[in-house]
Amino acid sequence: MMFKDKIVVISGSNSGIGKTLSKEYIDKGAIVHGFDITNAKNSDKYYAHKVDVRNFENIKKSIVDVLEKSNRIDIVVNCAGGSSARVLNENVSFEKLSIEAINWGIDVNLRGPVYMARACINQMIKQKSGVIINIGSISGETGSSTAVDYSSAKSGLVGLTKSLALLGANYGIRCCMVTPGPVLTRPEMSKMPTPLNRAAEVQEIADLILYLTSDKAGFITGSNYLIDGGRSCGGIKHAK
Numbered sequence: 001m002m003f004k005d006k007i008v009v010i011s012g013s014n015s016g017i018g019k020t021l022s023k024e025y026i027d028k029g030a031i032v033h034g035f036d037i038t039n040a041k042n043s044d045k046y047y048a049h050k051v052d053v054r055n056f057e058n059i060k061k062s063i064v065d066v067l068e069k070s071n072r073i074d075i076v077v078n079c080a081g082g083s084s085a086r087v088l089n090e091n092v093s094f095e096k097l098s099i100e101a102i103n104w105g106i107d108v109n110l111r112g113p114v115y116m117a118r119a120c121i122n123q124m125i126k127q128k129s130g131v132i133i134n135i136g137s138i139s140g141e142t143g144s145s146t147a148v149d150y151s152s153a154k155s156g157l158v159g160l161t162k163s164l165a166l167l168g169a170n171y172g173i174r175c176c177m178v179t180p181g182p183v184l185t186r187p188e189m190s191k192m193p194t195p196l197n198r199a200a201e202v203q204e205i206a207d208l209i210l211y212l213t214s215d216k217a218g219f220i221t222g223s224n225y226l227i228d229g230g231r232s233c234g235g236i237k238h239a240k
């Protein structure tokens, strides 16, 4: 019951890391508000909100709804994201990538977390408490010739994380970033090489986020935690 009665907002809550995390928080006593572009059902301690994180008005309306139902926001985890080439099924190199795909990559992965922060920060300032987690990617650390928009957006989250940490410091608000290498949200992620010769289990990423959003991590803010099996050390032959 580490998160008993905490109010948690998770974007991208209907799949992968966000879905596992929603279950973990609920198991540990929290109430979760899931923001996702796809539909989901409410359940005990889970409120599903249909939200496109590219749209600020959409987010703002759902945050009003969260506050009407739960009265506060303790934790926000920005999980909505992904590579535009994969999600929009545009398997072409950057020179040929459509502007729509580039916009999707920047908007979901960077604009979304900025909008989420803007929509939640006033409530956290009022409460004088809160934790925000941004999810990066190893592509944002190393660069990626095959996912230029994705890599750019994920690097941008470093600035967002540090800026929110500085802004929040006077109000008891922390902001951290978790940067995974390959995660087994999809079987094909096991093909992405790491020095540890495997991809992460989704649970391993969830565990780090749970720790960073717990009271045990009260002195941690502005930091970017790599959880990548050593991929950022280099020495890996990147696929073309």
Ligand SMILES: NC(=O)c1ccc[n+]([C@@H]2O[C@H](COP(=O)([O-])OP(=O)(O)OC[C@H]3O[C@@H](n4cnc5c(N)ncnc54)[C@H](O)[C@@H]3O)[C@@H](O)[C@H]2O)c1
Binding pocket: 011, 012, 013, 014, 015, 016, 017, 018, 035, 036, 037, 038, 051, 052, 053, 054, 078, 079, 080, 081, 082, 083, 108, 135, 136, 137, 138, 179, 180, 181, 182, 183, 184, 185, 186, 189
């Ligand atoms: N899986 C990996 O190997 C991996 C590696 C590094 C970083 N990440 C990052 O971790 C995060 C979660 O990844 P995942 O693999 O669990 O993703 P996923 O594709 O399994 O889930 C993403 C969720 O985001 C939702 N979503 C997409 N667009 C949205 C929008 N505009 N508004 C609201 N919701 C939207 C989707 O409907 C989906 O439920 C992403 O930010 C991703 O970039 C994942």
